[in-house]
Amino acid sequence: MFDLALADFLQFDFLMRALIGSILLSLATGLLSPLLVAKRYAFMGSAISHSTLLSLTITFGLFNPQGPIGVFLSLISITLLLNCFLAHTTYKEDVPADSMIGIFFTTTMALGIILQSLTNNGNNLMNYLFGNILLLESADVIILSILMTITGLAIVPFFKKWIYFTFDSEGAKVSGLNTKLLHYAFFLLVSLIIVSSVKLAGTVLINTLLIIPGVFAFKVAKSVKQVFIVSTLFCLISGIIGLVVANKFNLPTGATTTIIQFVGLLLATIMVKK
Amino acid sequence: MTTKLIEATNISFHYHPDETILKNVSFSVHEKEMLGIIGPNGGGKSTLLKIITGLLTPTEGEIKRYSTKMSYVPQTTKLNNTLPLTVSEYLSLAGDFDDRQRRGALEFVSMEKYYNSLVRELSGGQKQRIQLAKAHLERPKILVLDEPTNGLDSNGQDQLLKLITEIKEEHSASVIIVDHNINQTLRFSDKILCLNRTGHWHNKKELVRKEHIESIYHCEMEHLIIHEQLGAGPQTPHHQCTIHPHEEGTIGELNCKVDFIKKEKKDV
Incomplete structure (x- = not known):
């Protein structure tokens, strides 16, 4: 099966692009997922990913940029603008974070739907909601590789600071760590990853890739470093298997990867006793 | 003359304008000094610590920290x-x-x-x-502790406060401590701040008197502490518990050291 699958990947450029894209996306989400889960920000990932629906409708309804770079720049600008508000309110904690995220989530989606019905621009939002690897161009892979590099450089050299920020936020702040910067940087990284993966995984399903690897890693790993290694490996393996299976049985890639990750998590839950 | 490490000027705080938690709190703490903050539950002690550490911003007033090397041990x-x-x-x-x-x-x-x-x-x-x-x-220059003796027996409390005193001396640090154990706090602290939301004696620019502490705590609690400090047990006549103002001290400058109680002890 794998020989045949490999032949397909070598034969078709779009499959090769999807494979490279999946690997890059897995490396980035593998690093971010444990932080997202540990910070109890799983719902925040959903809010950001769903706010991209509004970004998509504005992008295609009002700007209609040409080429993947134009689309990405438009999407990321609008998403970051929207999420600055979310990052600010969750940092201040005037309103409970989950309530704020819930309000943000539904309001941006509602605005997106209204705008979509008004503009009716003909773009197929379904492709972006659930992903479509046929839309993936070489420029998207380049964008993903740049974002993977940014994520790696933002997390790996400052690993101890991220752990301190996550584990003992108050202590870290009092000790002089710039927790505000880390909070905003985290929102920025999650937004970048979500926007860059809309074609590969879709806005609805990308959140799974940000949550399940972290939860899986916390079930399996015995130390903090192991958590991040397991999460990244889990992302990589499930991403590749998802792509191969989706190609073999002609299934949507994002949804297939989600189910494979869920099965992996289920097995870990059954087999790993802590 | 030791270096000043923390200075709070007219700090006020509220979550809602109708419910003041702190009002016009002023104090300063120098290196190698321990400021003990005492007061009943809901008196604003933990809130003040969060303001000192920068976790909360005062709604009015100013807090100056003359060192960024700070550590915080929270209550929970x-x-x-x-x-x-x-x-x-x-x-x-x-x-x-x-x-x-x-x-x-x-x-x-x-x-x-x-x-x-x-x-x-x-x-x-x-x-x-x-x-x-x-x-x-x-190795902080400012160490902030919120009820660190919780859950410890009296020996454990004593040991822990000795450790904190060691940190204070070793690092020439300022220690700010909130504790429910008034007896221990009075014994180990160099300065005492009594907080009861809007009522805190240091702001009244008056000399320390027994009635100021009485206004912060229930009389019985205060009575017990003084008796403990005098080492004379609860049978000591109440008139012997009179607190004398510290000779240098005004309440506003927080020069009210616990010596006033220690002096009493010697007299007894």
Whole structure:
């Protein structure tokens, strides 16, 4: 099966692009997922990913940029603008974070739907909601590789600071760590990853890739470093298997990867006793 | 003359304008000084500590910190239980400390056998001790502690406060401590601040008098403390408990050292 699958990947450029894209996306989400889960920000990932629906409708309804770079720049600008508000309110904690995220989530989606019905621009939002690897161009892979590099450089050299920020936020702040910067940087990284993966995984399903690897890693790993290694490996393996299976049985890639990750998590839950 | 490390000027705080938590609190703390903050529950003690540490911003007034080297041991630890961090790994988050230093800090708080334990598996009191060990490693100039003696017996409380005094002397630090154990706080602190939301004696620019503490605490509680300090037991006649104002002291300058009680003890 794998020989045949490999032949397909070598034969078709779009499959090769999807494979490279999946690997890059897995490396980035593998690093971010444990932080997202540990910070109890799983719902925040959903809010950001769903706010991209509004970004998509504005992008295609009002700007209609040409080429993947134009689309990405438009999407990321609008998403970051929207999420600055979310990052600010969750940092201040005037309103409970989950309530704020819930309000943000539904309001941006509602605005997106209204705008979509008004503009009716003909773009197929379904492709972006659930992903479509046929839309993936070489420029998207380049964008993903740049974002993977940014994520790696933002997390790996400052690993101890991220752990301190996550584990003992108050202590870290009092000790002089710039927790505000880390909070905003985290929102920025999650937004970048979500926007860059809309074609590969879709806005609805990308959140799974940000949550399940972290939860899986916390079930399996015995130390903090192991958590991040397991999460990244889990992302990589499930991403590749998802792509191969989706190609073999002609299934949507994002949804297939989600189910494979869920099965992996289920097995870990059954087999790993802590 | 020792260096001033913290200076608060007319600090007020409220979450809602109708409900003042702190009003016009002013004080200063120098190096090698311990400020004990006492007062009933809901008096604004923990809120004041959060303002001192920068976790909250006062709605009015100003707080100046003359050093950025600060450590905070909160009343209830908010350490993340999802991350499987060992005690040793937690201590290393605060800086580049080698194995010997980390073990030393744990010995300091009698927690050396928990070096490789997961922090999430420790009790609340143990976590607080680990945080104190971390504070010791950080060599802070300002150490802020919120009820660190919770859950300890009187011997344990005494030991812990001696450790805190050692940190204060060793690092020439200012220590600001909130504790429900008034007796211990009075004994170990150099300065005392009584908080009861809007009523706190240091703001009234008056000399320290017994009635100021009475206005902060219930009389019975205050009575008990003074009797304990006098070492004479509860049968001591109330008139012997009179608190004399400190000779230098105005309340506003917070020069009210606990000597006034110690002097009483000598008299008795």
